[in-house]
Every structure is written in structure tokens, then in C-alpha cells.
Amino acid sequence: MRFYVLRVLSGQEKKVCEYIEVAKSNGTLGSYVRRVLVPMEKVTSQRNGKIVVKEHPYMPGYVLVEAALVGDTEHTLSTLPNVIGFLTSRTTDGQLEPEPLRTQEVQALLGQVDQDAEGEGRFDVEYSVGDSVRIIDGPFSEFSATIDEVKSDKRKLKVMVKIFGRRTPLELDYTQVEKE
Template identity: 55%
Template sequence: MSENQNKWYVLRAISGKEAKIKEYIEAEMKNSSLGEYVSQVLIPTEKVAQVRNGKRVIKERSYLPGYILVEANLVGEVAHQLRSTPDVIGFLGGMEKPSPLRQSEVNRILGTVDELQEASEDLNIPYLVGDAVKVTFGPFSGFSGIIDEVNGEKKKLKVMVKIFGRKTSLELGFMQVEKE
């Protein structure tokens, strides 16, 4: 079997079961002849960073929920084996003869996923200018103020805080404050 016979197909799956299906197919690849015909199983995922309760949390979520990319040579019973995997609904693009993805589509999907993982450091900034915040960490913890400036690149905020009756500008990190 030459490598160029393998094409990319899309399996439709029950949303949330993608990882379980991938594990099942990979186990079948090792334990049966399916490994001769299926070369890769991918779940396109992206990393998303959020600030929750003052802590930075990075979660990985499916970029295309309900879909699994499979690089395979669909000869004989291979399509039937993949279609009959638990929690798989079927192939995208036809029940009898599934349509493979064009190489340009595969490159775009895989390229988009690579870009999303490289840009994983982008943070959903939960703060806006004018929001009231309370300092939770550092020498000024307990003070309240108003956000004057948001710098997403440095993950810093300029907060106007009243200290001894005078407004003072503090530069604080996203993790040092919480919304009031």
C-alpha cells in the first residue's frame, strides 16, 4: 500500500465523545488489520486561556466539535469498520461512498489549528476601562479603584486608587485584581 492512497475523511461523532472514539480507533489499529489502512486519527483542538477567580486557566477544547479527521485508505470493510465505531454517526459527505477532503481543505484545517495553538497565549481579557476592581494581592491589597488603562500585551492594568484621600495610579497585573 503506498502512502498516496490514503486520503483524509471526516467522521461525524456525538459531540463530547471525540476523544473516546479516537482512543477506540487507535486501539483497533493496534489490535486488528485496521492499522494497515488507517494512518492517523486527529481531533482538531485549540487552547483557550481564561482568567477565573484571579487565576489563569488554560483549557483545551475541540476546534470542530462533533468531527474527527481520519487519514485512511477506504478499501473493503474499512469504511464499515470506522462507521460502526461506537458513538460515530457516519462519514461526512455520503453514507455509501464517503467523499475525501481536498488537500487544500486539509491544509487549511490543520494550518488553522496550528495557528490557534501558536496563538494560545492570547488571553480573554475580562477587564474594561472604567470597571471597578479590588486589589487582591500585593502591598495595596484591599484597596478599590477604577481601571484607567488596559494593556493586553503585558497583561497589566493601570488602576486609579484613592490612598490617603489622593488618587494614585497603580500598575497591576491581571492576577492582582478582581472585579467588584
């Protein structure tokens, strides 16, 4: 069994997984499909001062299927509702056939998904130097500040807050501020 990539209509990834699971359980795909994965990532955003965490497909429009493409398996998978087809390559005789993912690619994808599941995921708000923000958490909540430095890899901001007429530097997490 190898991992293959199914191209599906964007937004229908989970529905396609359900169709495949039903086909597995009713015997159409039987033991030819082992796993069906929709790699998901967490996306953190702010709405009305509240932190909202949602899950979105890591690769919109694609579903990973661990399968043995023997008999009608390829045809059955590619003719399911909302499925466009397999990610293919041309053979030496010019035919298109589903191309399996290499082991390193699968491990990298699964490792990235595991890493995203453990962490906070991607932050959906873009900050840049000079932006005005309002601090919403911590001892300086309700203060206004100006961004001096953005450390996107650590999800930290260095901001300048005016306290008693003096500019004071603070290092804050993305979740502790919101754009004004």
C-alpha cells in the same frame, strides 16, 4: 489517503480516537488509516483568582481521520461506538458519500492547531469597557480599576487606577486582573 471528517458525539472525541487506534492495531483497519486527529485548543480562564488552562476540542463533535476508504474501511469507521457518521455530500446520482477535505482546509486546520499549541490559546473571560476589575499581579496588585479600553487581539486592557486621588492609566495583560 485523504482526510475525512467523522461526526461523533460531543465530548467523546478522544474515546473515538482510542477505538480507531485499537482497530488499527488489531488489524481491522490495518494500513487503511494513517492518522487520527482531534484538534485541541487551550482555553485560559480565572477561578478564585487563579489562572486555569484547559484543553478543549477545537471542533467539538468532529474527528479528523486520514484514511483510504477502500473495502469495509468506511463501514468500520462509521459503526464504531459514539460515531454518528462521516461528513458527506451528494454525488451526481443522489448517493451520499464521505467528502474528503481539500488540502488547503487541512493545512489551515493543522496550522491553526499548531498556532494555538504555541500560544496561550483562547481566554474564556469576557471584558468590556466600564467593567470593574481587581489587579492581581504586578506592582499595583490589590488595587481596583475600571476598564477604559479592551485590546482582545493582544489580550491587553487599558485600565484606570486611582492612586493618591488621581486617575492613572495602566496597560495590563488579561492574566493580571480579575473581574470584581
